[in-house]
Amino acid sequence: MRRHKLEPIEKSSQAQAPSHGALPTEKVSRKDGKAQREEGESWWVISEKSRVAFTPEAFGGDMFIAPRLNCFTASRLYVAEANFSMRTLLALLTLASLAATSAQAQTATDFQSLARLFDYDAKQPLDVQDKIIEEFPDGTLHDLTYTSPKGGPVDAYLVVPKGKGPFAAILFGHWGNGTRAEFIPEAKIYAKAGAVSLLPDYPWDRPQPWYRSLDHYDKPDLDRENIIQTVVDLRRGIDLLLARTDVDPERLAYIGHSYGAQWGSILTAVDKRMKTTILMAGVAEFGDVYLRTTDPGLTDFRKTQPAGQLEKYCDVVGQLDAIHFVGHAAPIPLLLQFANYEQYFDKTSMQHYVSTASDPKKVLYYDTGHDLNDFQALEDRYDWLVDQIHLRREPILR
Numbered sequence: 001m002r003r004h005k006l007e008p009i010e011k012s013s014q015a016q017a018p019s020h021g022a023l024p025t026e027k028v029s030r031k032d033g034k035a036q037r038e039e040g041e042s043w044w045v046i047s048e049k050s051r052v053a054f055t056p057e058a059f060g061g062d063m064f065i066a067p068r069l070n071c072f073t074a075s076r077l078y079v080a081e082a083n084f085s086m087r088t089l090l091a092l093l094t095l096a097s098l099a100a101t102s103a104q105a106q107t108a109t110d111f112q113s114l115a116r117l118f119d120y121d122a123k124q125p126l127d128v129q130d131k132i133i134e135e136f137p138d139g140t141l142h143d144l145t146y147t148s149p150k151g152g153p154v155d156a157y158l159v160v161p162k163g164k165g166p167f168a169a170i171l172f173g174h175w176g177n178g179t180r181a182e183f184i185p186e187a188k189i190y191a192k193a194g195a196v197s198l199l200p201d202y203p204w205d206r207p208q209p210w211y212r213s214l215d216h217y218d219k220p221d222l223d224r225e226n227i228i229q230t231v232v233d234l235r236r237g238i239d240l241l242l243a244r245t246d247v248d249p250e251r252l253a254y255i256g257h258s259y260g261a262q263w264g265s266i267l268t269a270v271d272k273r274m275k276t277t278i279l280m281a282g283v284a285e286f287g288d289v290y291l292r293t294t295d296p297g298l299t300d301f302r303k304t305q306p307a308g309q310l311e312k313y314c315d316v317v318g319q320l321d322a323i324h325f326v327g328h329a330a331p332i333p334l335l336l337q338f339a340n341y342e343q344y345f346d347k348t349s350m351q352h353y354v355s356t357a358s359d360p361k362k363v364l365y366y367d368t369g370h371d372l373n374d375f376q377a378l379e380d381r382y383d384w385l386v387d388q389i390h391l392r393r394e395p396i397l398r
Contacts, residue, residue, distance in 0.1 A: 111328060126240055139162050152209070157187070159188060173260025179201065186378065198241055203233070227317065253277065256279055261282030272331075272332065279334060282353055283345045285314070286314045336364070338365050339366055339370055341367065341368060
C-alpha cells in the first residue's frame with residue numbers, strides 16, 4: 001500500500017473537488033485530535049468537528065458512516081480517499097449530514113425529556129406563613145414556609161430591604177453540608193443594595209415527616225427523586241418572589257454554592273425567568289466526587305461501599321449531572337466561580353464544566369478551597385449583580 005501525506009484543500013472558489021482516480025487511497029483515523037493512519041480505515045474529514053469514515057472496500061461492500069456535528073462548517077477539506085465518483089461522495093456527505101441532524105435532534109429530545117422531570121403545578125396555592133425574626137439597619141429578616149408541590153412545607157429565610165421597591169430579587173441555594181443560613185450575611189449586603197432575597201432549605205434539612213435524605217446509595221432512584229424535588233421547590237421559590245408586589249420580575253438572579261450550583265445548573269436550563277445565574281464551586285458530574293475524588297474522607301467512604309454500588313448510583317443520579325444542563329443556560333448569562341485548591345474534585349471536572357457551559361459566561365478562579373471564602377469572590381458576585389440586575393453598589397464593610 002502506498003502512503004501519502006494528507007494535503008488540505010482550502011475551501012474557496014479555486015478549490016477543486018477530487019475526481020475519480022485523482023488521489024491514492026490513504027489510511028488515517030483520528031485519535032486525541034490528531035490524524036493517524038490505521039489499517040483497514042480511510043477517512044474523509046469535513047472540518048475539525050465532523051467525520052465520514054469508510055473502508056476501501058466500501059464501493060464493493062459495506063459502508064460505515066461516523067458523523068460528528070455539522071458537515072458543512074469546514075474552512076478546510078482534508079481529502080483522504082479517492083477512486084470513486086462525485087456521486088458517491090455526495091451520497092456520503094448527504095448521509096453524514098442526515099445522521100448528524102438526527103443525532104442533534106435526539107440530543108434535543110433527550111434534554112426535553114429531562115426538563116419535563118421538573119414540571120409542577122404552578123397554580124397550587126403557596127400558602128406562605130411568614131414572621132419577622134430580626135430587624136437590622138437595612139431591612140428585615142423573615143422566617144417563613146411555603147408549600148412544596150411535592151408535599152409538605154419548605155422552610156426559608158426572606159430578607160427584605162427597607163422601602164417600597166420595586167426591588168431586584170435573588171434566590172439562593174446553599175451547599176450540601178450547609179443550611180439555609182449560609183447566605184444570610186450576603187443577603188443582608190444585597191438588601192442595602194436594593195434586593196429581596198429568598199433562602200430556602202432542602203428536603204434533607206426538614207423535620208419529619210417531610211425529611212428526605214440524600215444518601216440512598218443502594219437505592220439511587222430515591223435520591224434522584226429527592227434532587228428533582230429540590231429543584232421543583234426552588235422553582236416554587238421563584239413563584240413566591242415574583243408574586244410579591246415589591247419585586248421587579250425583570251431583575252431576578254440565582255446564586256448557588258456546591259450542591260446549590262448543581263441545582264442552579266438545572267434550574268437555569270429549565271426555567272428562564274432569571275436574568276442571571278451565579279454558580280459557585282459546581283461539579284460537572286456526581287462521579288467526579290464519588291468515584292474520582294482524592295479527598296481522604298470520600299476516598300475512605302468509597303472503600304466502605306460494596307463493589308459496583310457507587311458506579312450504579314452515579315449512573316442513575318448522573319442523569320441529573322450539571323453537565324447535562326449547564327449547556328442549556330442560554331440566553332441567561334453565567335458567572336462561574338471555582339477554587340484553585342478545590343478538595344472535592346479536580347481541574348478536569350472544572351474544565352469539563354466550563355467548556356460545556358453555554359455563552360454568555362464569565363469564569364473566575366480563587367486561591368481558596370471549596371467554601372470559596374475569598375473576599376474577592378464576594379466582591380465579584382456583587383459587581384456581577386450590579387451589572388446584571390442593577391443593584392446599587394454600596395461598600396461591603398462599614
